[in-house]
Amino acid sequence: xxxxxxxxxxxxxxxxxxxxxxxxxxxxxxxxxxxxxxxxEDVALIVMACRGTDHRSFPHHSAQDIDVHVLVTAGxxxxxxxxxSRASLISVHRTGMP
Amino acid sequence: MKIFHEGHVERAVCDADGLVTVxxxxxxxxxxxxxxxxxxxxxxxxxxxxxxxxxxxxxxxxISAARKRATRPVEANLPASYVDALDAAASRVDVQANTEFxxxxxMFYLHRYARGDEAIxxxxxxxxxxxxxxxxxxxxxLSFKLSERASEKLDYxxxxxxxxxxxxxxxxxxxxxxxxxxxxxxxxxxxxVALCDVMNA
Numbered sequence: 001x002x003x004x005x006x007x008x009x010x011x012x013x014x015x016x017x018x019x020x021x022x023x024x025x026x027x028x029x030x031x032x033x034x035x036x037x038x039x040x041e042d043v044a045l046i047v048m049a050c051r052g053t054d055h056r057s058f059p060h061h062s063a064q065d066i067d068v069h070v071l072v073t074a075g076x077x078x079x080x081x082x083x084x085s086r087a088s089l090i091s092v093h094r095t096g097m098p
Numbered sequence: 099m100k101i102f103h104e105g106h107v108e109r110a111v112c113d114a115d116g117l118v119t120v121x122x123x124x125x126x127x128x129x130x131x132x133x134x135x136x137x138x139x140x141x142x143x144x145x146x147x148x149x150x151x152x153x154x155x156x157x158x159x160x161i162s163a164a165r166k167r168a169t170r171p172v173e174a175n176l177p178a179s180y181v182d183a184l185d186a187a188a189s190r191v192d193v194q195a196n197t198e199f200x201x202x203x204x205m206f207y208l209h210r211y212a213r214g215d216e217a218i219x220x221x222x223x224x225x226x227x228x229x230x231x232x233x234x235x236x237x238x239x240l241s242f243k244l245s246e247r248a249s250e251k252l253d254y255x256x257x258x259x260x261x262x263x264x265x266x267x268x269x270x271x272x273x274x275x276x277x278x279x280x281x282x283x284x285x286x287x288x289x290x291v292a293l294c295d296v297m298n299a
Contacts, residue, residue, distance in 0.1 A: 017099045020152040023141065024113060026130040027153070027161055029243075035129070036162025040155065063116045083109050083117075088152065 001082075003052040006069050010080060013087035014044040022090045033092040043092055046076050102140065102154055115146040125150055131198060133245040134168025136161055169243035172252070174264040179231045180271045181238040187278040191290045199294065201242040203278075205251075206293065207270050212251040216273070221259045224269035230280065231272060240267065 001009070013019045021027075021034035032038040054073040060066040060081055071078040072095060079091040106122040120142035127150055128135045139160055142152035153161070188195040188203055210216045227233045244252060256266060278284045 017155040020110065020142065020154055021158075023127070023150045023152055024130075025149045026128045027136065029129050029131040029133070029165075033158075034153065034161070036158050036165050040158075060111055062113055063111045066111060066117070081111065083111060086108070088111065 001067065003055045006055065006057075007047060007050055009082060009085075010069075010087050011044045011047050013082075013085070014040040014047070018085055019087040019089060022088050028091075030093050031089065031091055032094075033089055038092060043078065043089075046073065047071060047078065049074060099156060101156055104140065107145075108142070110142055110144075110152055112144040112147060112149070112151050114149070115144060118151075119145045120151060121145055122154070127153075129165065129168065131201075131243065133243055134164060136164040168245055170246075170249040170252075171241065171243050172263060172267075173239065173241040174267045175237050175239055176264070176268065176271075177231070177233045178236045178238045179233070180268055181240055183231060183275040183279055184240075184271050187274045190278055190284070191287065192294045195294065198242075200240070201244075202293070203274055203290070204242075204267065204270050205244075205248055206290065207273055207277075208248070208251055208255060211270075212254050218255065218258050221255070221261065221266065221269040221273075224272040225261055225265040228272060230275055231268075 017040070019040060021031060023034070027034055029035045033040065033043055050071050050073045054071050055069065057067045057069045060068050066081050066083065068079060068081045068090070075095055077091055077093055077095045078089070080087050080089045082088070102122050104122055104124055107119050110118060110120045112118045122140055123143045124138045125141050125143065126135050126137045127139045127141055140154065140157050141150045142154070143149065144151045184200050184203065188199045191203070192199065207216070211218045211221060256263065259266065261269065277286050278290065
């Protein structure tokens with residue numbers, strides 16, 4: 001999946017509530033979307049402003065057939081992958097955080 | 099928004115088990131920073147390991163409301179030497195310690211003062227500038243969120259000492275520097291390493 005398609009799919013998933021926040025037995029408070037400190041629509045706006053150079057991807061460590069995508073743009077770090085038509089967001093936070 | 103109900107099944111990726119099916123169930127789910135728990139939250143539970151691995155959009159308002167209830171932001175603009183001392187102590191306990199461990203260290207000492215394990219009034223002297231912690235030079239922001247219980251302890255110590263939050267943070271870091279950073283063999287290190295190990299388990 002190329003960058004433009006990844007971006008389009010993520011924006012649509014965020015706006016249509018086809019997204020999940022990834023949890024590891026707890027609510028990830030560093031994931032601002034998961035902690036309820038940012039709205040999905042706001043994340044979609046950040047993603048819309050992304051360019052191809054902001055994007056990289058690599059296989060998921062526990063499901064090699066699934067690509068994990070990272071967008072680093074305008075002070076934001078967004079990490080996610082797709083399962084079927086849903087976006088699973090691992091990280092949504094300001095850059096500079098660990 | 100499509101509303102899901104308990105028992106809904108879909109595919110997801112589990113960190114431990116790879117591509118799996120999850121079943122939506124109501125669970126009490128803690129915040130990862132220890133600031134509280136969201137009760138009866140609809141989440142996706144891995145059908146293989148039974149761990150909570152996702153939450154759907156409809157659970158966001160409950161998380162947000164619980165987060166606001168459970169947390170109190172604490173912020174201070176401190177001389178860089180104080181934040182450096184705190185980071186030095188954290189890395190002495192665990193070289194891989196992240197900024198979250200700053201809060202744990204501060205809370206460990208706050209708890210000791212609140213419980214009376216340390217003489218609470220020594221904090222007033224510790225809040226004063228010292229040779230080890232110069233107040234000149236750049237400043238850095240320290241911010242974290244406290245649970246309701248930690249917040250009560252903070253209020254108790256603030257009231258007893260008459261210090262401001264910034265002064266109290268300086269005093270706690272002063273104590274941490276004396277206890278953990280300065281000594282060649284810190285006496286409390288084993289206790290803190292054990293605490294860190296439990297947190298990372």
